[in-house]
Amino acid sequence: MSEVNLFVRKASGLVRAWSVFDAFIYATFSINLITLGLFIFSYCWYFGGSLGTAVVVGGVFTIFEVIVYASLISAMPRAGGDYVWQSRILGRGIGFLLSVTGWWFILWLWVPLYGQILTYEFLTPMAALLGAPEAALWLTGDSWGLFVGMLLVCTIVFIYIAIGMKWYARVQKASFYMGVLGLLIVFGLLLFNDKDTFIIALNANLPVVYGLPAGVDYYTETMAAGQAAGGVVGSLSDFSMMGLIASIAMVPMMTFFNLWPNWGSTLYGEVRGANDYKRNFWGMAAAIIVTAGLALVLFTLINKTMGWDFFINSNAAFWGYAFDTTGTVAAPPIPVWPYPIQFASFLTSSRALQLVIIFLVGMWWFGWSGTVFLSSTRVIFAAALDRMLPEWVSKIDSRTRTPINALLLMVIPSIIISILYAWDVVSFKSIVLDATLVIAVTFFGTTLAGIVLPWKQKEIFDGSPIARYIMPTWLSWLVTLLFVAASGYLIWLMANLGGQVFAVFGEQTLLTKAIIALLAVLSVGNAALLVYVVWYVGSKVLAGAKLPLITLAGLVFFAFLDWLLVVWFWDPSFYYGIGWQNSTSMVFMIIMYALAAAIYFGFSSYRKRQGIDVDKVYKEIPVE
């Protein structure tokens, strides 16, 4: 008989471990190969390189994110996530600024993106298959059509919130099984057919389904249109130096889909230890690994049956035209978003099966879409509890039991942003990656909190299950030295890229000059932050400390996030389109952070006048 090392009495809240597989399902939905993945892959038409390599490299760094988050969850469970971790470890102001922007304001931009993906992957193909090709083309090609998709997002998510988490969890799980079944059918169709069959099927189905002219070789014309639009076809197996550089350049795009395995994972049992930590880790890590694996399988099958050049060029033709500001890019021969799933469905002649495939794979969207407001409403509630928002924002409607005002704080700005996006006012469609950048900044703060947790919250760390994960001295030194090198590189990179931009400073408009100046200030701040982290961790290692796993993983992920921010903002090749050259993007983000700061300072001051000392909200009570 093994020795007993714990006696537990009959007490409420003591439960057995949850299913890792269930946790994996929800993390997989958060990353979502079909919605986020396919959407952002379609943007990668001008890089060359290997999309597969980019997915794998991005996935490897995301594993370190998983370690940081799984560690924070086990050290401070039920705390409320990034907001409380940052507020407690880094300070209330930082926690508020980063969480309100990353978990609330930026979700306003996600609504049009969710709507666009719904329109492209579900509404358009379904309308076409149901015999309404004009409606299908209107949905994708007309701003009103896109806007309808965005309004549907608000409606569907409202329904999810009204039915509550109990039923939404069930919807998600059912959607997962249906979505996976749909994807397996697609894999089968791609596996058991060849390129010639695909070309014939594509050319035969497009006229019938979308009412396009018959007798046109859409495959060849799309290839030509993509090339004319500037599509750069890389190879999935390009491991040359140039290929790797191009692949690495795509990694910041990949974060649009793979940065989110941590979305909503805060579960941790009472009187539990390392076992729950591992469950959290594997739930999220398995999602990264399996999704990357599925992406590689999908790429391989697309390459085999559709042709990688067709995949890239179809995207180039579509987006090249959509973003053309010169009027020189011709309209794409296929006037809808090149949805690989629908293209694959053309490999069956059964219209019913095509419908089933679009419906089943569409479940990846329906199972995922509720996430857009759930996190936001939580942050709004948390801010209201801290008295940083008026009390009415957390009102629950007694009839529908929905947080009606919090939802309105999401829906109304989202509709405004959706209008700007659908009609591409001031090039709003160009700021897609802002949706990732702002949340990455929030994760940046949380990662910093994770790095310093073992020392800043020593009692919590020492009494937590992660205290056991201490790295050996040699690894502590190795990672610290690598971080020092990475910090040096990042400072050099900022100086180098900034130097290139300042070389053309005089040619810029006043607004752009102001943006460049702001970025320069932020870069100096970032350099100081990197130096601080080097000093903070370096001094511990020099004093003989072995780094805890959370710190070690945090250093790797922190450097990765820092690199993302540097290349997104300075972006000399205009790869990502949201940096200094894009004043819409920069002004949009500045407004968000300024709004958060205004709320923070405004309410702090207001509450102090009311006699509420909000500075004490997250301060530890000193024990005499």
Add this chain to the structure above:
Amino acid sequence: MKLFFATDVHGSEICWKKFISAAKFYEVDTLILGGDMTGKAIIPIIAQGGDKYKVTLLEQESILEGKEAVDKMVATIQNRGYYPYVTNPDEVNEISTIPGRQDALFFEQVMATVARWMDYADAKLAGTGIRCLVCPGNDDVFEIDAAIAASKSVRSVEGQVIQLDEHHEMVSSGWTNPTPWDTHREEPEEALLSRLEVVIAQAKNPANAVFNLHAPPYGSGLDEAPELTKDMRPAYAGRSLVPVGSKSVLAVIEKYNPLLGLHGHIHEGKGTRKFKKTLCINPGSMYEQGVLHGAVVELKPQKVGNYVLTTG
């Protein structure tokens, strides 16, 4: 008047100390603990011969050498809300195998801890004028009421109506609706409603009172906990949240519309909810991390003044 409310410290030594220290920190005159003071687990620190001891905390086995290491581990275990118990392999075997031995040990640890906490409170609160009111919850054995009553500075208020100030009374009960764990102070909703009505009947003006009821109102959002499967696992990886609060508590809140409802029980249910004029608060609990969740509330003669939830 200004009060600080916390709940569900579940044996965490540091949380109790923070609770007692909260009066000075938040500048309040009344401390209220909503229930569930007692811990849920005993961690044996097992002698291995010589000056060595083995302990497994959070599935991490450690070998401790010497009294200083043992004392440090004892403090760590206490701060997480567990009861450390220095013992030997034979006794561990006895506790594991002899019926009733484990319950007796728990009882002994619970009572010793409550007595120590009362001593601490008496030492810190004596002469300060700060009131400390405690209402045991469903997880607390009945015997701790007497241990609390023995304190000079802490008052047990279970089943009582007390006068908070000249304007406000407080109605208290730590009893809850049934849980899957069949705990000490739980009963069917009908019986709970009768119990609450009996207590409330003692109040002169329930509409201007504070209802300190451990269970949160059903469906208030303050009572959302992970749905459990039949074998007591969180269903859907804990994503599915279901209301588990008390319909009786909801009924009395809706019937009497007190000024303030103070609740706990559901550690994940941190939040506030308004039922007409009644502000209901569940500050939640992070006792295992030694973090004291609470609420600072100002009571004005006819209404709730300022309030804020804290993470102390």
